[in-house]
Each structure stands twice: as C-alpha cells, then as structure tokens.
Amino acid sequence: MLRLTQHRQSILDLINASNRHWDADEVSRALSDAGQAVGIATVYRGLAALEAAGLLDSIQLADKKRYERADKAHHDHMICTECGHIEEFIHETIEALQLSAAKERGFVLTGHQLTMFGRCKSCDKQE
Amino acid sequence: MLRLTQHRQSILDLINASNRHWDADEVSRALSDAGQAVGIATVYRGLAALEAAGLLDSIQLADKKRYERADKAHHDHMICTECGHIEEFIHETIEALQLSAAKERGFVLTGHQLTMFGRCKSCDKQE
DNA sequence: GGTACGAATGATAATCATTATCGTTATCAT
DNA sequence: ATGATAACGATAATGATTATCATTCGTACC
Numbered sequence: 001m002l003r004l005t006q007h008r009q010s011i012l013d014l015i016n017a018s019n020r021h022w023d024a025d026e027v028s029r030a031l032s033d034a035g036q037a038v039g040i041a042t043v044y045r046g047l048a049a050l051e052a053a054g055l056l057d058s059i060q061l062a063d064k065k066r067y068e069r070a071d072k073a074h075h076d077h078m079i080c081t082e083c084g085h086i087e088e089f090i091h092e093t094i095e096a097l098q099l100s101a102a103k104e105r106g107f108v109l110t111g112h113q114l115t116m117f118g119r120c121k122s123c124d125k126q127e
Numbered sequence: 128m129l130r131l132t133q134h135r136q137s138i139l140d141l142i143n144a145s146n147r148h149w150d151a152d153e154v155s156r157a158l159s160d161a162g163q164a165v166g167i168a169t170v171y172r173g174l175a176a177l178e179a180a181g182l183l184d185s186i187q188l189a190d191k192k193r194y195e196r197a198d199k200a201h202h203d204h205m206i207c208t209e210c211g212h213i214e215e216f217i218h219e220t221i222e223a224l225q226l227s228a229a230k231e232r233g234f235v236l237t238g239h240q241l242t243m244f245g246r247c248k249s250c251d252k253q254e
Numbered sequence: 255g256g257t258a259c260g261a262a263t264g265a266t267a268a269t270c271a272t273t274a275t276c277g278t279t280a281t282c283a284t
Numbered sequence: 285a286t287g288a289t290a291a292c293g294a295t296a297a298t299g300a301t302t303a304t305c306a307t308t309c310g311t312a313c314c
Contacts, residue, residue: 121233
C-alpha cells in the first residue's frame with residue numbers, strides 16, 4: 001500500500017499550498033530551494049503515487065505532465081500559448097454532452113481531457 | 128515554400144488511402160514494407176510539413192503524435208484504452224460552447240483538443 | 255525494543271519519441 | 285544548364301520519463 005512518507009508529504013504540501021500546475025522538474029527544484037532536496041526519481045514516483053491515490057490531479061500536455069491540487073471539482077484547461085498561463089474552467093453542459101456522445105457510440109467513458117489553446121486576455125492586447 | 132517531393136507524396140498517399148491514425152514509426156515501417164524506405168528524420172519532417180500545409184491532421188497523445196487524413200471536417204476523438212481503437216466524433220454544440228467559454232474569459236481560441244477515454248462497445252462486452 | 259519484510263529512495267543507466275546537425279542530393283525557377 | 289534553396293539521410297543530441305539495484309525506511313508483529 002501507499003506510504004505517505006515525509007518526501008511525499010513535502011511534495012503534496014508544496015502543490016496543495018499553490019494554485020499552479022507543476023511538472024516534476026519544478027517540484028524538484030522547489031524542494032531543493034526549500035532545503036529538502038529529493039532525488040528526481042523520487043519526485044516522479046511520488047507524483048505518480050499521489051495521483052494514483054487521488055491526492056493529486058494532472059494534465060498531460062504534449063511534452064510533459066503537470067500536477068495540481070486534487071481538492072477541486074473536475075475542470076478542464078485553457079492554455080495561453082504566449083505566456084503559458086493556464087486557466088481552469090468548468091462547463092457542465094460540455095461535460096454532459098460528452099457523456100451522451102460516448103453513450104451513443106457504446107463507449108463507457110472513464111475519463112477525458114479537454115484542452116483549449118489560444119491567447120489570454122493580456123497577451124492578446126499586447127499584440 | 129513546401130515541396131511535395133516523392134517521399135512526401137508517398138507519406139501522403141499512404142495516410143490518405145487509410146482511415147487510421149499513424150505515428151511516425153508506423154509510417155516509416157509501412158513505407159519500408161512497400162519498398163520505398165525513407166529515413167526516419169524525413170518521415171518526421173514530412174509529416175510536420177504536410178500538417179503545416181494543411182494536408183494532414185494530427186492528434187497529440189501522451190506519448191506520441193498520430194497523423195490522419197485532413198480531408199474531413201474537424202472532429203474530436205474517443206479512444207478505447209483496451210484495444211486502442213480511435214473513434215471520431217463531431218459535436219457542434221460542444222464546439223460552440225468551447226468558443227463561448229473562451230470568449231467569456233477573454234481568450235482568443237486558436238485550437239483545442241478534446242480526447243475522451245473509455246472502453247469501446249466490443250471491449251466493454253468482453254469484460 | 256528488536257526483527258522481518260515490503261515499500262521507498264537515490265544515483266544513474268536506459269528508453270523512446272522527437273529534433274538538430276551537417277554534408278550531400280534533389281527540385282525548381284530562370 | 286545553373287544557382288538558390290529545400291529536402292534528405294545518417295546519426296548525434298535532447299529531454300522527459302522509467303528501469304535498475306543496492307541501500308534505507310516504515311511499520312506490523314513478537
């Protein structure tokens with residue numbers, strides 16, 4: 001069974017105390033900066049274990065995986081391709097329509113990921 | 128400007144003649160099998176060039192990028208996590224709701240990717 | 255408190271898709 | 285045909301992630 005070790009607690013605390021999306025490398029560096037460095041492999045394993053336990057959520061981007069707090073309702077993401085800002089949004093109707101679209105095709109939905117790309121308000125102004 | 132060379136024409140023909148989603152390695156092996164092997168770097172460059180020219184579409188999965196014919200309307204994907212089957216679906220309302228959700232937040236949408244995961248009809252039966 | 259066993263750790267090698275490099279070759283406009 | 289430039293191929297490099305494996309930790313049980 002999963003052991004919530006000190007290392008994993010540190011990872012969890014770090015992410016829970018923030019409102020951002022972290023990749024493994026950022027977590028590793030933040031822990032180092034806080035004087036509690038852990039091996040990068042441990043960070044990867046810790047993140048995966050915490051996600052498997054439902055204590056973290058994640059989004060899979062093209063190049064890397066980013067983790068975030070799990071104590072929020074399900075939501076999707078809108079990513080600014082200029083500045084990297086990630087905005088979260090919830091859209092009940094889109095969720096419901098996905099479910100019915102799946103059902104129509106005999107699919108049993110286990111998950112989905114909706115990611116929108118574009119320019120955020122401030123980046124769009126500066127153009 | 129893009130040159131539609133023999134190599135790229137082969138890649139395009141291969142994908143256009145099919146109804147599946149190809150990754151670079153699969154394309155490379157299929158061309159080899161057909162007796163017209165090309166370097167793997169050429170495959171990658173060809174796929175990227177053809178996509179940039181609007182002659183191919185792609186979906187970015189967690190591990191790799193897969194290409195498909197571009198002569199279809201925009202659509203999203205439903206992927207069976209058991210057998211890998213990829214089903215395409217179009218949902219105008221979801222599309223429209225995404226646009227308005229972005230607009231509400233001041234985002235200028237340039238693209239999106241909606242991927243649903245689950246078990247397809249036949250895999251679900253066998254369970 | 256001591257012991258045993260499975261889980262976690264850390265350093266590092268390995269993997270794997272993709273991109274960069276660079277000398278050579280093909281393509282196309284003139 | 286020629287010159288400019290895009291494409292090619294072999295291969296090295298990259299970068300995120302996973303595997304390996306010896307060591308250490310955590311915890312249940314005596």
